[in-house]
Amino acid sequence: MNRRASKIFRRGPRPVARPRLVEVAESLEQARGLDRAVGAISMAVRRTLHPGRVKDVLHGVPAGHPAHPPLTDVPVGCWASVAVLDLLPGTRRAAQALVAAGIAGAIPTALTGWADWSALHREQQRVGLVHAMGTSTATLLYTASLVARWRGRQGTGRVLGYAGLTALTAGGYLGGHLAFRQAAGASHADPVAHLVPLGWHDLCPASELPDGWPVHRRLGYIGLFVLRTGDDIHVLTDRCSHLAGPLHQGRVITDDNADICVVCPWHGSTFRVADGSVVHGPATGRQPAFESRVLDNGIVQVRPLG
Ligand code: FES
Numbered sequence: 001m002n003r004r005a006s007k008i009f010r011r012g013p014r015p016v017a018r019p020r021l022v023e024v025a026e027s028l029e030q031a032r033g034l035d036r037a038v039g040a041i042s043m044a045v046r047r048t049l050h051p052g053r054v055k056d057v058l059h060g061v062p063a064g065h066p067a068h069p070p071l072t073d074v075p076v077g078c079w080a081s082v083a084v085l086d087l088l089p090g091t092r093r094a095a096q097a098l099v100a101a102g103i104a105g106a107i108p109t110a111l112t113g114w115a116d117w118s119a120l121h122r123e124q125q126r127v128g129l130v131h132a133m134g135t136s137t138a139t140l141l142y143t144a145s146l147v148a149r150w151r152g153r154q155g156t157g158r159v160l161g162y163a164g165l166t167a168l169t170a171g172g173y174l175g176g177h178l179a180f181r182q183a184a185g186a187s188h189a190d191p192v193a194h195l196v197p198l199g200w201h202d203l204c205p206a207s208e209l210p211d212g213w214p215v216h217r218r219l220g221y222i223g224l225f226v227l228r229t230g231d232d233i234h235v236l237t238d239r240c241s242h243l244a245g246p247l248h249q250g251r252v253i254t255d256d257n258a259d260i261c262v263v264c265p266w267h268g269s270t271f272r273v274a275d276g277s278v279v280h281g282p283a284t285g286r287q288p289a290f291e292s293r294v295l296d297n298g299i300v301q302v303r304p305l306g
Contacts, residue, residue: 025177028130029123038125045118051268051280058115059281066185066284068112072175074105075135076168079142083165086158092149099146099161106139116185119267119282121243124184127174134171138164187285188244190222190237192304200301206294209233214262216248219302224290226300227252227273229260234273235290235302240264242283247271255279275305 018026028034049055060067078098085091085098110132117128141164149157178184196219204217209228216238217224223238225247238247245266252273255261259272261279269283276287290302 021173022177022181025127025174025181028127028174029182031126034126034129035122038122038129041129042118042125045114049115049118055115056281058112060112060284061278061281064278064284064286066112066116068109068116069179069185071105071109071112072172075102075109075139076172078102078105079138079161079165079168082161086161092154095161096146096149096157099142099149099157103139103142103146106135106142110135110139116282119242120184121182124178124182127178127182128184131171131174131178134167134174138168138171140164141167184243187241188239189241189285189288190239192222192237192288195221196304198303200293200303203235203292203300203302206233206298206300209300212252214248214250214252216246223248224302225250225262225273227260227262233292233294233300234260235292236262236271236273236276237288240266240269240283241285241287242267242269242281245269247287 049058056062058067079102082095082098082102085095113128113132113135117125117132120128141160145157145160145164148154148160179186201219203219203224203226206228209215209226211228211230214225214227217226223246225236225238227234236247239245240247242264243266245264247262247264249265251263251265253261253263253270255270255272259274259279261270261272263270264283267282269281270279271277271283271287272279274289276289278284278286289305291305292300292302294300
């Protein structure tokens, strides 16, 4: 090794500078001190919210997207507007009405948030818990602000409002970290349209597929869930759209409409194997599905379902 190379080797990689806020959020991901609270609250949420229609609505299954993110617009929009109105003369009643509207909007926002939070990975739950502490503090401060405004103590109401906005901003930052850095709420299914060329693709001999028992097969870069039931062969991408759980390890069931479904082994999302549609959350996004056919030589071919 020449002298220059050995110098480079001794230096090692340069530490990457990260924004301070990101460092704080990432340290929360590893904050094991939160785990007792996370465990207790998770259990309480699971005991309160049983799998079924209400929980699916809270997750956003009927809308096909998580319900929590758009609902946050209501309290954030109302309370940010209050911060502007409080700087202007003659806006007392309007500001008071918007504080109240924000508090009303915070209730469904919190319910949907807790439902989603209860089905996250532990690192996400740690960040999510602190995010919820920030937004709950904001709600309490705005409630106190509303009471102060009702009693005619406008100055106190404004100060409490700005304190609430500060807590909301901190909580909102962590919500952004949870959504965009930790990808809670985004679909984790493989992007089939970008990974699978158009047309039919050989998969495997049909004789390799056990009847009624899901197996894992690969098609290029992506893993597939493959289920043969009699003469039918159902194929979905294997990574669950919720948080990438392995669907081929899930349970196969029949739903109320007699459709065959697979239940994800991680958090119980249920998908129809015929087309990947969501029967029960927490997943809200359809599981990418494939058409299949068996050639005369017994080879199964698949192509993405449009
Ligand atoms: S990974 Fe959560 S339900 Fe599949």
